[in-house]
Structure formats: structure tokens, C-alpha cells
Amino acid sequence: MPKVLIIGAGGVGNVVAQKCAQIQEVFSDILIASRTKAKCDAIAATINHPRITTAQLDADQVPDIVALIQAFQPDIVINVALPYQDLPIMDACLATGVHYLDTANYEPPDEAKFEYKWQWAYDDRFQEAGIMAVLGCGFDPGVTGIFTAHALKHHFDAIHYLDIVDCNAGDHGQAFATNFNPEINIREITQKGRYYEGGEWKEIDPFSLHQPIDYPEIGSRESYLLYHEELESLVKHIPTIKRARFWMTFSQAYLTHLEVLQNVGMTSIEPIDYEGQQIIPLQFLKAVLPLPSSLGENYEGQTSIGCHIRGIKDGKEKTYYIYNNCDHAAAYREVGAQAIAYTTGVPAMLGALMVLTGEWQGTGVFNVEQLNPDPFLAKLGTYGLPWHERVGGPSVFVD
Numbered sequence: 001m002p003k004v005l006i007i008g009a010g011g012v013g014n015v016v017a018q019k020c021a022q023i024q025e026v027f028s029d030i031l032i033a034s035r036t037k038a039k040c041d042a043i044a045a046t047i048n049h050p051r052i053t054t055a056q057l058d059a060d061q062v063p064d065i066v067a068l069i070q071a072f073q074p075d076i077v078i079n080v081a082l083p084y085q086d087l088p089i090m091d092a093c094l095a096t097g098v099h100y101l102d103t104a105n106y107e108p109p110d111e112a113k114f115e116y117k118w119q120w121a122y123d124d125r126f127q128e129a130g131i132m133a134v135l136g137c138g139f140d141p142g143v144t145g146i147f148t149a150h151a152l153k154h155h156f157d158a159i160h161y162l163d164i165v166d167c168n169a170g171d172h173g174q175a176f177a178t179n180f181n182p183e184i185n186i187r188e189i190t191q192k193g194r195y196y197e198g199g200e201w202k203e204i205d206p207f208s209l210h211q212p213i214d215y216p217e218i219g220s221r222e223s224y225l226l227y228h229e230e231l232e233s234l235v236k237h238i239p240t241i242k243r244a245r246f247w248m249t250f251s252q253a254y255l256t257h258l259e260v261l262q263n264v265g266m267t268s269i270e271p272i273d274y275e276g277q278q279i280i281p282l283q284f285l286k287a288v289l290p291l292p293s294s295l296g297e298n299y300e301g302q303t304s305i306g307c308h309i310r311g312i313k314d315g316k317e318k319t320y321y322i323y324n325n326c327d328h329a330a331a332y333r334e335v336g337a338q339a340i341a342y343t344t345g346v347p348a349m350l351g352a353l354m355v356l357t358g359e360w361q362g363t364g365v366f367n368v369e370q371l372n373p374d375p376f377l378a379k380l381g382t383y384g385l386p387w388h389e390r391v392g393g394p395s396v397f398v399d
């Protein structure tokens, strides 16, 4: 019976472990391993599964990961540690011949650069080893790529315009907090905005392009153009795309806090000397902010993430919207997590289930839009993330 090794015991790791444990016929043995074993133990203590164990692991150290894999013999490794650990964990999977899945692309620690090139470079070696790496299988990246693949397969002959929209209309009651790892989150949103148009990437100042967008069951929310990593793989794998953009909502209070933190240097990743010790301001900021995994208890409201697509079907222009709404409080009641962790952890579990049940097969490195969307979307609602589609109607975006 298949065994799963989950690396990382944060907000997302908790959801992955809880959801795997609900499907014991697929995930017969679960090992949660992370830097701080107490966090793995705390998750395991809330889970009712006959074969769940925990381990301490420094996932920057390839030999340590290899030793753990050899001892536990998993069929797949789900990496929900930080993007910095992607390459060491992929190396360990190659050394041991075990499938790999993650939810965020590799970033070098000293430079906020979101690119797939480092992980795509593993393709030949994963092919030679006869194993599969599934990259970016959270919600965005993840379900957004699968939504787009579904649209292409069932609704369009060619996709021309893609706008991914991500709204968090929830309220956690804190003055300022990030919904997933603060260091990774702030690195992502403070970089320049970037989108793809007419075969090239266009760069804008952070938060300089924004517009109100209407979200189902939520209403209109100001949404800001950001660079998001799935844009890179989607325009590569769907070359008919003429323009691809990503939009995310932020409240004015969030933006004001962020601006102040940036102005005083707290979001910098350049090391500084503090009383004889080298510290990275952003890592210090992370230490004083609320843990994302602690936000769930009082969180109210919904997230709404989807893809607005325009293209051609049977020679005619067509518009299409596909989305999921997820309720923070409902996620908390089910697995003790807020909706951002939930919408990331459920697809990671389901992607692993796809690989273990043979619905997704192949050797090499894959982004999710390269895989069959049908079996994944057939089960996504069952496991907690129902999706909806609107065919036709006016486009939300003005050219």
C-alpha cells in the first residue's frame, strides 16, 4: 500500500497530512518530517490514522533526506517546506527513485527570483530515473493551471487571454499578518509586477496597476497586478496565449503596513549587522508576525480564486470563467486551518493521489497543466474544493 512522506509542518503541511489521513486506502502510511519535530508531533496528535509517524529533518541536507527516504521507503514525497528546499529534495528523490511533488517553485535564498529554470533542468534526470516530478500543485500555482488545461480541453480551440484572479475577502482580526510563510509571501509581492503580452514580459512597479474586479459571492474588490510563477509555465505550454496576467486583492490597511515596513527596511533580504550578529531583516520580521497557521481560529469570510479566459471556439470568440470559493471558518472546522492553507494543501494531496493511483503517469518534470485535468477536477470537489464555471458573458477586463 502506498506510503507518503510529507516534508514541512507549517500551515500547508498540516492540511496535507489531515487530508491524506482521510484517505487511508491510498495513503496507508504517513511520515511527517520537518525541521522542528515538535510541530510534526503536534499535527500527528490531531490525526486519527493507524500508521502516522514523525521525524526531524533538515531538508537542506541531501544525505539526511536520502537516509530518511531509504528508512521509510515512501512512494511519493510531498514537499511543503519552503521553496529553498525544492532542489535538495528533488536530488534526494532522484537518488532514491521516488516521485516528487511541490507547491512552489525554487527560489535562491539570496535573491527573490521566481523561475522554473532550476527545476526544469532536472527533466532529463527524472526521465532517466523513470520517476515523476509534479511542480506547483497547490492552488495558484496548481489548480489555476489545471483550470486552464480544462478550459483548453473542453471549451476552446485556442486560448488567447488569461487573467488569473485571487481574492481573499477574509478577516483574521490581526492588524497585519500574511496567510502563508511571511518571508516567501513578502518576497513575492514586493518584487516588480510582471505580465506576458505579445511574446514578451512587461515589467511594472509593484502595485502600480490595479482595478476593481467582481468576485462571486463577494463582490467588487480592488485587485493588483502581480507576477506569479504559473504565468511562466502556462505561456510556455499554451503558446497561443497572447496575454497572461495575475491579479490579487489587498486591503488598504495591508498595503499601508507593507509600505511602512518597506520604507524602514524591514522587508530587505540583505543581511545587516545587529549587535555583532548578521541578521536578515525580513527573517526577523517573520519572527515577530503571527504564524500563518495560527490565523485560522477567528478567520471569517471566503477566498475566491479563478481563471478568466478568452479565446476561440469553432471560429468564434468565447469568454469563460472557472473558479472556487473557499470559506475560512469551514476549513478551520474541518482541519484546523485557514482557507489559504486549505486551498494549497488539498490540491497537493490530490496531486499525490493522482500519481499514486496512476491517473497521472509519466517520467520527467511536469507542470500541472501538462497532465490530464479530468480525473483531478472530478475529485477536487469531493475533497473539499468544489469548482464552478460560467460560459459566455461579458469579459471582466477591458483591453
Ligand code: NDP
Pocket (backbone or CB within 6 Å): 007, 008, 009, 010, 011, 012, 013, 033, 034, 035, 036, 039, 057, 058, 059, 060, 080, 081, 082, 083, 085, 103, 104, 136, 137, 138, 139, 140, 141, 142, 179, 180, 181, 182, 184, 292, 293, 340, 343, 344
Ligand atoms: P510555513 O512557514 O508555515 O511552513 C514551512 C514548514 O517548512 C515549517 O514547518 C518549517 O519548519 C519547514 N522548513 C523550513 N525550512 C526547512 C528545512 N530546511 N528543513 C525542513 N523543514 C523546513 O509555510 P506554509 O505552510 O505557509 O507554506 C508551505 C509552502 O507552501 C511554501 O513553499 C509556500 O510557498 C507554499 N504555498 C503555495 C501556495 C500555492 O497555492 N501554490 C499557497 C501558499 C503557500 P520550522 O517550523 O522549523 O520553521
